[in-house]
Amino acid sequence: MGQKLELFDVTIIGGGPAGLYAAFYSGMRDMKTKLIEAREELGGRTLMYPEKIVWDVGGMAPVRAAQLTKLMIQQAQTFDPTIVLGQQITGLERLVDGTMRITSATGEQHWSRTLILAIGHGALKLAKLNLPGAENYEKDNLHYNVTDVASFRGKRVLISGGGDSAVDWANELVGIASAVTLVHRRDRFSGMERNVRRMKASNVQVLTPYAIKNLYGNGNRLDAVSIAPLNADGEWTDETEQERLAVDAVLINHGLRGDLGPIVDWGLVRENWNFNADEKLATNLPGVFVAGDTANYGSKLYLIAGAFTDAALAVNSAKLYIEPDASIRAQVSSHNSKFDEKNRALEIVEERSRRDDLQEV
Numbered sequence: 189m190g191q192k193l194e195l196f197d198v199t200i201i202g203g204g205p206a207g208l209y210a211a212f213y214s215g216m217r218d219m220k221t222k223l224i225e226a227r228e229e230l231g232g233r234t235l236m237y238p239e240k241i242v243w244d245v246g247g248m249a250p251v252r253a254a255q256l257t258k259l260m261i262q263q264a265q266t267f268d269p270t271i272v273l274g275q276q277i278t279g280l281e282r283l284v285d286g287t288m289r290i291t292s293a294t295g296e297q298h299w300s301r302t303l304i305l306a307i308g309h310g311a312l313k314l315a316k317l318n319l320p321g322a323e324n325y326e327k328d329n330l331h332y333n334v335t336d337v338a339s340f341r342g343k344r345v346l347i348s349g350g351g352d353s354a355v356d357w358a359n360e361l362v363g364i365a366s367a368v369t370l371v372h373r374r375d376r377f378s379g380m381e382r383n384v385r386r387m388k389a390s391n392v393q394v395l396t397p398y399a400i401k402n403l404y405g406n407g408n409r410l411d412a413v414s415i416a417p418l419n420a421d422g423e424w425t426d427e428t429e430q431e432r433l434a435v436d437a438v439l440i441n442h443g444l445r446g447d448l449g450p451i452v453d454w455g456l457v458r459e460n461w462n463f464n465a466d467e468k469l470a471t472n473l474p475g476v477f478v479a480g481d482t483a484n485y486g487s488k489l490y491l492i493a494g495a496f497t498d499a500a501l502a503v504n505s506a507k508l509y510i511e512p513d514a515s516i517r518a519q520v521s522s523h524n525s526k527f528d529e530k531n532r533a534l535e536i537v538e539e540r541s542r543r544d545d546l547q548e549v
C-alpha cells in the first residue's frame with residue numbers, strides 16, 4: 189500500500205467560508221482535523237470580491253470581504269488544524285476498514301475517517317480565453333496576471349473583463365502604456381463603482397458589450413485581435429462586424445471559474461453543481477458530508493451565514509458518525525472549558541490595555 193499516512197477524524201475539502209468554519213468547529217469537537225484547498229490561498233469565493241462591503245453576516249458591522257476573509261482564516265486556525273494548500277482533491281477510495289483514502293490531482297494521498305465537502309462550485313481556477321490556440325500565446329504576450337507593470341510601458345494593451353482586476357489594471361496601465369482598450373461582455377461592470385468612474389473618465393477606450401472574437405499572430409506572439417459587439421442575447425450573428433485591433437499585449441481578467449473535476453464520478457447524488465444532502469448534511473455516501481454552496485437541500489441558504497450553519501451541522505454529523513454516543517453538538521463557546529486557557533490569555537491582554545489607558549490619563 190506504499191507510505192503510511194496519518195489518519196484524520198475529518199478532512200475538509202475546500203477553504204472557503206464553509207470549510208474555514210468547519211475547521212474551527214471541528215476543533216471545538218476535539219476532532220483531528222485536516223483542511224485541503226486547491227488554491228494557494230484560503231478564502232474561497234470571498235477572494236473574488238475583496239473590496240466589496242459585506243453587510244449580511246450576523247453580528248458583524250459592514251466589513252470588506254478581504255477583512256472578513258482574514259478573520260475567517262484566523263478563526264479557522266484556533267485549534268491548529270493541518271492545512272494543505274495547492275491540492276485539488278480528485279479521487280476517493282474506501283479501504284476495507286472504512287477509512288477513506290483521498291487523492292489529489294498531483295498524486296498526494298490523505299487518510300480520513302470522514303469527509304466534509306465544502307467545495308462551493310468546485311476548485312477555483314482562472315477563467316481562460318476560450319479561443320482556438322489561445323494557450324500558445326500565453327508564452328509571450330497573452331497574460332492572465334500582471335507580474336511586471338513596467339513591461340507594459342509604451343505598449344498597446346487590450347484588457348478583457350469587467351470586474352475589479354480588469355478595471356484596476358486599466359486604471360494602472362493607462363499612465364504607462366501607449367494605449368489601453370478595455371472590452372467587456374456586459375454594459376454593467378462588477379468592479380468598484382469609484383474605479384469604474386475613474387476608468388471611464390480617463391484615456392482608456394472602453395467598449396461594451398464587446399468581446400474578443402479572433403486572435404492573429406505567428407502562433408507564439410499575438411500582433412492583433414478582432415473585437416466585436418454582442419447582441420442583446422450576448423451573442424454574435426453572421427452579420428456582426430469585427431474590428432481589427434493591433435496589440436502588443438492582451439490581458440484577460442475573466443475572474444475565477446469552478447471545476448468540480450472527477451468528484452462528480454464519486455457516486456454522489458447531485459443536481460447540477462450541488463450535492464444532495466439531508467437536514468444533517470449527510471450525502472448518500474456514508475461518512476461523506478457537505479457544507480456551504482455545494483450543498484443542496486430544501487431550505488438551503490446560499491450565503492456566507494448559511495455556509496457557517498452548514499459547517500457546524502456537517503461537523504456534528506461527522507462526529508456522530510465516528511462516535512455515535514457523542515453529544516449531538518458542541519457545548520456553546522461561552523460555557524466551553526476548551527476556551528478557558530484562551531480566555532485567560534485574552535483577559536490578560538484586556539487588563540494590560542486597561543492599565544495602559546489609565547496610565548495615559
Ligand SMILES: Cc1cc2nc3c(=O)[nH]c(=O)nc-3n(C[C@H](O)[C@H](O)[C@H](O)COP(=O)(O)OP(=O)(O)OC[C@H]3O[C@@H](n4cnc5c(N)ncnc54)[C@H](O)[C@@H]3O)c2cc1C
Nearest residue numbers: 202204205206226232233277307308310311312480481492
Ligand atoms: C461577487 C460575489 C459577491 C458575494 N457577496 C456576498 C455577500 O455579500 N454576502 C454573502 O453572504 N454571500 C456573498 N456571496 C456568496 C458567498 O461568497 C458564498 O456563499 C460563499 O463563498 C460560499 O462559501 P463556500 O465555502 O461554500 O464555497 P466557496 O467560497 O466557493 O469555497 C470553496 C473552496 O473550495 C475549493 N475547492 C473546490 N473544489 C476543491 C477540490 N476538489 N479540492 C480542494 N479544494 C477545492 C475552492 O478552490 C474554494 O476555495 C457573494 C459571491 C460572489 C461571487
